[in-house]
Amino acid sequence: MIQTTPLRIGGLAAGLLLMLLLVWASIVFGLTDITTRMVVDSVYRFDSSNEHIIIRDARIPRALIAAAVGASLAVAGAIMQGLTKNPLASPSIFGINAGASFFVVLGISFFGTASLNAFTWLAFTGAALAAVIVYTCGSMGRDGLTPVKLTLAGAAIAALFSSMTQGILTLDERALDQVLFWLAGSVQGRELELLIAVLPYLLGGLVFALFMGKQMNVLQMGEDLATGLGQKTILVKLTGAAVVVLLAGSSVAIAGPIGFIGIIIPHIARWLVGIDYRWVIPYSALLGAMLLLAADISARYIIMPAEVPVGVMTAAIGAPFFVWIARRGISE
Numbered sequence: 528m529i530q531t532t533p534l535r536i537g538g539l540a541a542g543l544l545l546m547l548l549l550v551w552a553s554i555v556f557g558l559t560d561i562t563t564r565m566v567v568d569s570v571y572r573f574d575s576s577n578e579h580i581i582i583r584d585a586r587i588p589r590a591l592i593a594a595a596v597g598a599s600l601a602v603a604g605a606i607m608q609g610l611t612k613n614p615l616a617s618p619s620i621f622g623i624n625a626g627a628s629f630f631v632v633l634g635i636s637f638f639g640t641a642s643l644n645a646f647t648w649l650a651f652t653g654a655a656l657a658a659v660i661v662y663t664c665g666s667m668g669r670d671g672l673t674p675v676k677l678t679l680a681g682a683a684i685a686a687l688f689s690s691m692t693q694g695i696l697t698l699d700e701r702a703l704d705q706v707l708f709w710l711a712g713s714v715q716g717r718e719l720e721l722l723i724a725v726l727p728y729l730l731g732g733l734v735f736a737l738f739m740g741k742q743m744n745v746l747q748m749g750e751d752l753a754t755g756l757g758q759k760t761i762l763v764k765l766t767g768a769a770v771v772v773l774l775a776g777s778s779v780a781i782a783g784p785i786g787f788i789g790i791i792i793p794h795i796a797r798w799l800v801g802i803d804y805r806w807v808i809p810y811s812a813l814l815g816a817m818l819l820l821a822a823d824i825s826a827r828y829i830i831m832p833a834e835v836p837v838g839v840m841t842a843a844i845g846a847p848f849f850v851w852i853a854r855r856g857i858s859e
Contacts, residue, residue, distance in 0.1 A: 529691030538799065540785020542813035546594065549754040549820035554582060561586065582608050593823045593837070595722060595769055596714065596782045599729055600776040601815025602679035602736050604789025605796065609743045610767045613674035613853050617789030618654075618775035621681030624784035625659025625688035627776050632692050632706055636699045645723050647653040651776040653688075658768055660684050689815050712785035714823055727776040732773035733812065739767060747802065785838045787845020788815050790852065818844075 538735060555561045559581050607616035618624045630653030634640035640649065664680035665673070669712040696706070742763045745753045750760050778785065796810040822840040829835045 529682070530545055535800055539809060539813065542810065542817065546817050548821070549800075549817055549824070550590045550594060550637055551821050552556050553564070553824055554586040557586065558823055558832050560595045576662075585716070587712050588717060588722065589639025589823070590820065591719070592717050592781055593714045594848050595726075595729055596674060596778045596785065597788055597815040597817070598812040599778045599815070600788040601786060601792035601818070602733060602808055603771045603774040603778075605740070605745070605793035605804070606736055606767045606771055607789065609747065609766055609804060611674065611677050612747075613677050614672070614794065615678050615790065615813065616681075617787070617858040618771065618778075619786035619789060620678065620685065620849075621661050621772065622657040622684035622688055623654045623661075623775045624779055624786065625685040625692070626653035626655075626660075627663050627779035628710060628784045629653055629657075629688040629692045629827050631708075631780065632695055635706060637702040638694050644724060647728070647777065647780045649774055650780040651728075654772045654776040654779070658686065658772060662768075668747055698785070706783075710783055711806055711836035712783040712841070713836040714782050714819075715836070717781060721781045725780055728773045728777045732770045732777070735766065735770050736774075736808050738772070740808055741801070743767075743804035743808075744802075744810070747804075771793065773809075783838065785819070785841055787841045788847065792818060794848075 530649045544584050550635065551563070551566075553562065554566055561577065561578060561582060561846040565578050566582055568574070573579050573583065592655045606619070607621065608614060610616075616819060627650040630649040631640075631646055634645060634649045640646065655682040660678065660705075661680045664684070665677035692710070742758060745756060745758050746763055748756075753760050753763075775789075792811050793807065795814055798807040800810055819837065819841070822844065823837045826835040826837050826840045829840075
């Protein structure tokens, strides 16, 4: 475990360097052979060659989107786990991604939605609605909010929204053709305009999350003690929920419902730097970006020349981790 502040700063620097290397690898590696020189030339001496077009229109947007989505989902998972004190909390397990996906598909199928801004706001609405329903269901009963009830409520709401999404797509083949690959979770074929459209929300969510580190640490001591120390716990929870909706909703609007990053990464971050959220959050952002970049690069080689959706790759990595966490118990 990285304990001292200099080591933690060094770890962040090393993680940033590794993330940049993975961004470079995401641009270079794939079905079309690309060299570093081609990448540089495509930026400064673009000549409309096939390689330059691939780099500028496909590879660079893909790498940037993977890094942004991975960081956002990981930070959303870290915030959710801190707020709920549930090691299984994540946008995918608690139905946040499923709610966002359902509203996007609903907009496409029934209202013919096609604009990027509409996708974004639909995803935000679905994510927020799913969060409210899960929190309400998990709080019912004499013992109030518990990790077990939250997990069960999240699984039920995720299944409900997923079923309704599949039902709509069954009745509308046009919508099915339009969103099938997106629903599997993918950064392939995404244009840079998609990232630019939601970038203010992503950056806003990440900045707010970084500034919440101290408040999250106090909240981990227990609500009674946090209140006694003068913290407005309701405000902290509402801010955290808004951050999760911004990050998860934006990610779904860009890349579809990519799962398990929000579960895996916060645990790895806490293993590296402990439970101090002032460090857990930035480490989660870097590790999440690195994981999705690495998964996307790997997805290109599984069934080349075709590609596996990156959501399938993260599920293959995350499912065993989920089982391991579940076996440890979620009542801690």
